[in-house]
Amino acid sequence: MSPSDRPGVGERPGGGWRQAYGPGALPRSFLAKRGQAASTVAERARLQGLARHQGLLVGLAAVVVVIAVWQLVTSLHVVAPIVLPGPSAIAVGLYQYATSPDFPIDLATSGEELAIGFGLAIVIGLPAGILMGWYRLVFQVFDPFVSFFYSTPRIALVPLLIIWFGIGIWSKVAVIYLGAFFPIAINTLVGVRSLDPDLLRCARSFGATDLQLFRTIALPGAVPFILTGLRLGVGHALIGVVVGELVAAQHGVGYEMNIFGTTYQMAKMFAALFIIAVAGAVLQTAFQRLEHRFDAWRVSAGGRR
Amino acid sequence: MIGDRAGAQGRTRLRASEVRISYWQHRAEEPFVAVDGVSLEVIEGEFVSIVGPSGCGKTTFLNAVDGLIPISGGSLELDGRPVRGPGRDRAMVFQQPSLLPWRSVLRNITYGLELEGRRSRAEIKEAGLRYLSLVGLDGFANVYPGQLSGGMQQRVNLARALATDPEMLLLDEPFASLDAQTREFMQLELLRIWRQSRKTALFITHDIKEAIYLADRVVVFTARPGRVKEVVPVPLPRPRELRVKRDPRFIEIEDRVWNCIEQEAAAAMAGGRSA
Ligand SMILES: Nc1ncnc2c1ncn2[C@@H]1O[C@H](COP(=O)(O)OP(=O)(O)O)[C@@H](O)[C@H]1O
Ligand SMILES: [Mg+2]
Numbered sequence: 039m040s041p042s043d044r045p046g047v048g049e050r051p052g053g054g055w056r057q058a059y060g061p062g063a064l065p066r067s068f069l070a071k072r073g074q075a076a077s078t079v080a081e082r083a084r085l086q087g088l089a090r091h092q093g094l095l096v097g098l099a100a101v102v103v104v105i106a107v108w109q110l111v112t113s114l115h116v117v118a119p120i121v122l123p124g125p126s127a128i129a130v131g132l133y134q135y136a137t138s139p140d141f142p143i144d145l146a147t148s149g150e151e152l153a154i155g156f157g158l159a160i161v162i163g164l165p166a167g168i169l170m171g172w173y174r175l176v177f178q179v180f181d182p183f184v185s186f187f188y189s190t191p192r193i194a195l196v197p198l199l200i201i202w203f204g205i206g207i208w209s210k211v212a213v214i215y216l217g218a219f220f221p222i223a224i225n226t227l228v229g230v231r232s233l234d235p236d237l238l239r240c241a242r243s244f245g246a247t248d249l250q251l252f253r254t255i256a257l258p259g260a261v262p263f264i265l266t267g268l269r270l271g272v273g274h275a276l277i278g279v280v281v282g283e284l285v286a287a288q289h290g291v292g293y294e295m296n297i298f299g300t301t302y303q304m305a306k307m308f309a310a311l312f313i314i315a316v317a318g319a320v321l322q323t324a325f326q327r328l329e330h331r332f333d334a335w336r337v338s339a340g341g342r343r
Numbered sequence: 344m345i346g347d348r349a350g351a352q353g354r355t356r357l358r359a360s361e362v363r364i365s366y367w368q369h370r371a372e373e374p375f376v377a378v379d380g381v382s383l384e385v386i387e388g389e390f391v392s393i394v395g396p397s398g399c400g401k402t403t404f405l406n407a408v409d410g411l412i413p414i415s416g417g418s419l420e421l422d423g424r425p426v427r428g429p430g431r432d433r434a435m436v437f438q439q440p441s442l443l444p445w446r447s448v449l450r451n452i453t454y455g456l457e458l459e460g461r462r463s464r465a466e467i468k469e470a471g472l473r474y475l476s477l478v479g480l481d482g483f484a485n486v487y488p489g490q491l492s493g494g495m496q497q498r499v500n501l502a503r504a505l506a507t508d509p510e511m512l513l514l515d516e517p518f519a520s521l522d523a524q525t526r527e528f529m530q531l532e533l534l535r536i537w538r539q540s541r542k543t544a545l546f547i548t549h550d551i552k553e554a555i556y557l558a559d560r561v562v563v564f565t566a567r568p569g570r571v572k573e574v575v576p577v578p579l580p581r582p583r584e585l586r587v588k589r590d591p592r593f594i595e596i597e598d599r600v601w602n603c604i605e606q607e608a609a610a611a612m613a614g615g616r617s618a
Binding site for chain 2 (some may be wrong): 157236237239241242243244245246250254255258259261334335
């Protein structure tokens with residue numbers, strides 16, 4: 039969709055000074071209006087619904103096909119189970135792992151690490167991003183550090199963090215926090231900074247104070263950026279859980295996955311991987327939902343972005 | 344009969360004399376002079392239109408009257424006091440609707456009132472609904488701006504400015520992006536609202552017919568740097584119907600404004616070539 043097709047963003051009719059004043063100048067926005075009427079709101083909603091369902095069906099079919107081929111390949115012993123266990127073997131492994139006494143402890147440990155690490159990243163990352171976005175001085179002070187840490191592969195710090203925080207949950211919390219903090223803080227910072235100049239001028243014209251400007255223009259404008267930051271952050275947090283536990287831990291799904299791998303219990307290893315993947319998918323979907331909710335006004339503004 | 348305000352001897356609301364406005368350009372030695380030597384007086388309750396070639400400094404001048412940008416020479420006074428910044432006595436209707444997309448229509452209209460923070464929530468809402476109704480958008484209170492047509496968005500833009508009950512309305516080509524029919528309808532509406540509220544209005548437009556139809560006086564700016572080239576009075580009776588645009592007296596005024604502008608347009612083009 040070109041910008042001029044959207045309602046209300048129609049540009050002034052083009053052409054020079056003379057043409058705009060001439061009697062025959064036909065406003066282009068008048069023409070744009072008509073094309074737009076062709077796709078009614080109901081029509082658009084119906085097409086979008088159809089597309090969504092179609093996506094789901096195609097995706098489901100693809101998954102079924104892949105699982106079937108995978109099962110076939112392993113049943114015919116084309117590859118050894120030690121290299122790649124089949125789906126049915128993994129299902130059995132999943133059942134065994136899920137009913138073992140370790141499982142609830144692992145789940146609780148990984149869940150706790152994730153909750154604390156990601157929670158801290160939000161509680162510290164959001165205000166940090168806001169302050170850096172709003173106050174130039176704060177940005178200038180912290181920018182070198184943020185840039186440095188953001189461009190370093192933070193995974194490399196895991197051994198160091200384990201020395202500092204031990205092999206209990208706190209080294210993992212630190213890894214997760216470092217993973218999630220940067221996407222949250224940086225997206226928030228960018229969101230707060232990206233002020234729409236038209237809205238800024240309007241607020242100033244109505245005599246807005248700096249605080250009002252922040253509250254009514256900068257912060258609401260930053261919400262989509264912040265939500266994107268949270269969604270990216272949760273992905274990084276999950277990587278942190280697995281990597282942190284792989285290196286050194288006592289409990290946790292990632293830790294168990296490592297044990298299963300090194301003791302050649304491949305079906306169980308894949309089962310643990312599956313659990314982590316499902317957790318990731320669930321969290322991503324939850325944050326996507328949240329984004330759509332907050333974007334209600336944006337979605338309704340004539341089409342998707 | 345003579346237009347009921349053209350000859351009215353009210354108080355002077357706005358007095359601009361020899362106003363000069365320049366922009367500091369990045370990496371340039373000299374400031375860029377957008378407006379140079381604008382002198383103009385606007386009487387209380389008067390409707391004044393400003394026309395002039397694109398880029399002659401109309402928006403710049405209006406922004407200075409609103410207090411958004413400082414002047415670099417001359418003097419600019421409202422009710423005898425120099426303009427120092429934005430104030431409650433003025434409200435701007437921007438060329439772009441500039442609505443807050445995440446606020447409902449009603450909460451956009453009450454935006455200025457909320458910033459003032461002088462009235463209770465209930466009072467603000469009530470005022471918002473009143474102005475919503477005034478611009479003919481009853482039933483759209485809880486709709487987001489993105490769901491409105493361009494014309495409706497501009498009505499919200501207008502209602503937002505009116506809601507703070509300013510003494511002076513500043514309008515920067517508010518109808519420029521609307522189609523011909525909507526624009527005429529909005530002109531009619533604006534005159535109706537202006538007659539009821541008796542506010543002083545400074546209206547910038549690209550459209551000569553619109554300028555004449557609305558105003559008590561039409562001010563023609565020169566090509567950049569903008570100055571007042573001529574002030575054309577519009578002694579047509581009010582209330583004015585859209586029909587008046589075909590009146591011979593109207594056409595006579597239109598010719599006069601058109602001639603002024605043609606000279607300036609030619610000057611602007613020549614300036615553009617030599618620059
Ligand atoms: N913020 C700015 N900085 C520098 N130059 C500007 C700025 N705003 C406008 N100008 C210049 O000032 C002149 C007048 O602009 P403007 O007041 O917008 O004209 P108009 O509204 O009459 O079309 C133009 O040449 C424009 O390029
Ligand atoms: Mg302009």
